[in-house]
Amino acid sequence: MTGGQAVVRALVAHGVDTVFGIPGTHNLEIYRHLAEAGVRHVSARHEQGAAYAADGYARVSGQPGVCVVTSGPATLNAAAAVGQAYSDSVPVLLISPGLPLRHPGRGNGFLHEMKDQSAAMGAIAAYSVRVTSVAEIPAVVAEAFAFFRAGRPRPVHLEVPVDVLAEVGEAEVGVPVVVPRVRAEPAALARLVEVLGVARRPGVLVGGGAKGAAGLVRELAERVGAPVVSTANGKGVLGEGHPLSLGAGVHLPGVAEFVRDCDVLLVLGSELAPSDFWVEPLAQPGCLVRVDVDPGQLRVNATPEVEVVGDVGAVLVELLPRLADRPGDGVARAAWWRGRLRAQGRAEGARWLWLLEVLGEFLGDGVLGADSAMACYYGALTNLPIQRPGGFLYPTGFGTLGYGLPAAIGAAVASPGVRTAALLGDGGVMFTVAELATAAQLGLALPVLVVDNAGYGEIKAEMVARADPVHAVDLPSPDFAALGRALGCHGVRVTGAAELRVELARAFEADRPTVLHLPEEPLPEEPKSAQG
Missing domain, CATH: 3.40.50.1220 (TPP-binding domain)
Structure with missing residues (x-):
């Protein structure tokens, strides 16, 4: 089999039926074999989004999330998500091609060339392995899955040189290793x-x-x-x-x-x-x-x-x-x-209670993809009831922006039929806003709540607290509802709890995602005209 075929067969042997990623010139030998092996591929619009989605998939399914990207810049695009998975102890396997085995050590301008891609990812993931033959691939994949189950799960990077991906060789794809859980003394x-x-x-x-x-x-x-x-x-x-x-x-x-x-x-x-x-x-x-x-x-x-x-x-x-x-x-x-x-908690999150109480009514036993946003860490963390383990997807520790939307996509893929929503700030959503197109293509009934405070509200508050000059934090907001529609979603602007209740009811039954553009605090309702 080829190296690409060995990668896919090894994944299937370990129960993988879904991968997230983006095809590129150097990883096509992997993509060539996904469909024939019955592996579903979810196409993200940016490699960071693909790896965040794999993270969300892992947190909800309890199984490792797999992300396939191409070499060089694509691998680096996924690095922030790998760092987040490391911080939160999430089992994510990132697979990417690497420079050919016989590539000159000092570089020659090869496409996507990096000085040492595996070393770069090894500094972010739990570890990175660069294989040198087709025969090694199944063993390295088995090692990664054993690592995920043997102790504290953290992300692993597998690099397969582009010439090894295309090379034909012998490889033994065995059954998964049964790893017992660590018992107490x-x-x-x-x-x-x-x-x-x-x-x-x-x-x-x-x-x-x-x-x-x-x-x-x-x-x-x-x-x-x-x-x-x-x-x-x-x-x-x-x-x-x-x-x-x-x-x-x-x-x-x-x-x-x-x-x-x-x-x-x-x-x-x-x-x-x-x-x-x-x-x-x-x-x-x-x-x-x-x-x-x-x-x-x-x-x-x-x-x-x-x-x-x-x-x-x-x-x-x-x-x-x-x-x-x-x-x-x-x-x-x-x-x-x-x-x-x-x-x-209510005192801390008072500004967002109007929307969290409505969201809680509809989410029920569902999943929330939360971003590193004020509405999430001051609001939803303490004020939105969650009823299931892994039901609150949040980027702790590493604290990346842009996590919530793609993580919610991964969660929705992992648990069809379970209500899933995303809660984001207007600053963070722009980091991965392109993934609205991914969710639209998948036809997910995913409400995406964008809470707008016209910039980086937390950083602005810190500047004020420090008596620093306030600058670089006030951002003109796009029309997020229109942006959602442009990317294939429904999109509406919501100004208060009554409207939100109506729109959430529609969004959870819709044929595609719905972007809900919200103010931080509800706007005053207009007085109704007198009857008579």
């Missing part, structure tokens, strides 16, 4: 059972590492009566309608108070990052317990009294049978803290 598990057994005011903090164990997290919380608070990536692990859920937003002052009130705080799959807590680090509970599949993470940002290395799901499977039911006053305690946190 018996002594650590026994200590965890002991600590939880005597807890009187337990609490749980969940991060993205708990997304695959949502049912087990719920069972644990109910068994010991522990209120559950989540980071942005853990939002929805315990559905936010559950009586033990405190919602998301660990930066709120009330969360620090809650943590200090806990005699035991169990942290499941979170790096406790400064980008989650914003300013202050995690407050000190009576006893801090951390469970994480990454042993190197257990003492970063906070040092626990009890540390358990293991996959959150595997640890909870072993833990739960050893715990007695002691729900106590957990529901009443959670209700008190939830009221306190809800008041703080």
Whole structure:
């Protein structure tokens, strides 16, 4: 088989049926074999959008997202999305061609030539591999999928030289390697059972590492009566309608108070990052317990009294049978803290509550692709209820702009029939606005809410706070509704909650995406004329 055929067959062997990308001169040998292998290809309009879509697909499906681009500038275009996937521990496999094996080391002006593409991506992804033969390809793909499942999943880059893609050689495409989940050491598990057994005011903090164990997290919380608070990536692990859920937003002052009130705080799959807590680090509970599949993470940002290395799901499977039911006053305690946190979240997100309350009515058990926008991190993070793990797609840590729209596309591809929407700012949407054409081509019933504050509102506020000259942040907004229509979508301008309710009802049933151009705050309604 050719190298391109080996790539496709190896992907299929690992259950891949969908890839995102853009064809180019150097990767056509891969594209040649996708259709015959039954692999669906989703054509993005920019490689960054393709890789963000693969990220959103992975977060919602629980399976690695695959992105195929061409060499040089295309690979670099995808780099920001790879960096975001690394920050959020998302399994994305980026595949791109590379310079020929016998390319002169000092360069000769070859098309898309880079000095060292694999080294560049290796500095961003978990690792990058440049193969040198057709025979290596299936093994390297198998290694990537084993890596995704063996521990903390992070993106991987595979580079196949253009001459190897076209070369014919022998390759053994075997069955996927079965990788067991990392289990806790018996002594650590026994200590965890002991600590939880005597807890009187337990609490749980969940991060993205708990997304695959949502049912087990719920069972644990109910068994010991522990209120559950989540980071942005853990939002929805315990559905936010559950009586033990405190919602998301660990930066709120009330969360620090809650943590200090806990005699035991169990942290499941979170790096406790400064980008989650914003300013202050995690407050000190009576006893801090951390469970994480990454042993190197257990003492970063906070040092626990009890540390358990293991996959959150595997640890909870072993833990739960050893715990007695002691729900106590957990529901009443959670209700008190939830009221306190809800008041703080609503105060912080007051400017956007009018649209979030309407969106929440329609989204239900759906998925939101959120951007690094004020309406998302001040608004939706704490004020939009999410009921499913992976239901809030948000670019934490790396904090890229332009993530929300393509991530929502990937999510919609991964879960047809599940309501999906995108929430963006007028600044961030321009980074990947071309992906509206991708969503239109797919015929997705995807509401795309663009909240317009006429520029980079957060940066403007920071300039004002610093008493700096305010410049380079005020941007004239295009007519986003018209722009959406030009790219094949429906597009409407919405000025208030009543209009939004009508338009969202239409958008979720439409034959294509709908761009909803919104002000940050609703415009006053015109008085109705007198009847008589």
